[in-house]
Amino acid sequence: MAKVSKSPWLLHYDASSCNGCDIEVLDCLTPKYDIERFGIINTGDPFQADIFLITGGVNSQTESVVKQIYSQMPEPKVVVAVGICACTGGVFKECYNIKGGIDTVIPVDVYVPGCAARPEAIIDGVLKALKVLDAKQAALEAKGR
């Protein structure tokens, strides 16, 4: 069986980040960090994505969007929360419109801390997510049999 971790396609969504983390995510695509060497493609299409990478905490407007994107992704899939905001709500935690970290809405597999999260940390988190992805695929196959 082909391992899904050999070709993970990544979908990046900004739930309500200050854009600091978003820029660091885009940094990962630049020649210096080049995540394509792992076969990772930054796609904009939930139908084709394996990794859901979210920056920023969830607010009342993005909650439904996050849920919808998550439901549109085919199994196996993993969620990576990038930045303190995405992990817990961060500096915006007390705001009236913020629900908190991503895990208040959908299950999160890997938390990447940092404000803003460094590109090295993001790549590290994504590679951790790949292991989870393989485990999920194996579990799915075991269930299928």
Place this chain on the structure above:
Amino acid sequence: MVMKAIYVILFLIFAPFIGGLLDGIDRIISARMQRRKGPSIFQPFYDLGKLFSKEMIAVNNVQLLLNLSYLVILVIAGAMLFAGADLLMVLFILSTADMFLIMAASSDSSPYANMGASREMMQMMAYEPLTLLVAVGFYLTTGSFHVGTIIQQPVSAVLWMPGLLVGFMFTAAIKFRKSPFDLSTSHHAHQEMVKGITTEMSGTTLAIMNIAEYYEMVVILGIFFLFFVNSTWWSWIVALAICFVLFLMETLWDNISARLKWKTVLYGCWVVTLVAGGVNILILMLDK
């Protein structure tokens, strides 16, 4: 007869592998041009394997079927080319295959996919006249539409049809979905409108479309091959080498140009068709 069957079987088995490898080479070279390391050369195969193993999410019942038809009809066109059949017929079947892709893309409700479908149709309008002129050019040069006859000429066809070769390079850039002509869907920047026709395709459906594209790649390179081959044995090696160089040139082209607007593509292609293709055909008609 036996030889023909062998060519067809070789094509059926190896075309997707060659197409996939070429795609891998393309991705590495593109990455190196951008000072990146790039993925493994086998990345296209990893991608295919992954796509087949994913959960099926179908937007409707027909998309998978239409994509399969796209693949099957493309394979038929390729098999005919490698069996040495009628070139005109091959080109017609090739465009029929594309119609199925357009139908597959417009079968879903995504506005991006629908825009992609109409752009794909527009691209067909852009390159179709030249493709026909290429077939006519081969007829005027060699006296036959039959691929079997075309490859047995004493001199290579390209000597008589350099203009058509330049024109066909435009067609190939559109068919390979290379910038500046990757309007309907692009291999890079996988976002919204740029994604175009493949927006609603996932898993198996997308994998089938990719395999079809690898077959198409080999068919297009096969037509390039016809330009350079003649009755001598060494011309086969030269032709293969030139095909590879032409493919690398398409990669270069892809990396140094930005996407054009559809009107520029359409008119640009027609001007090339008229100037390079038309003049070439005119000279052929007067001289042959």
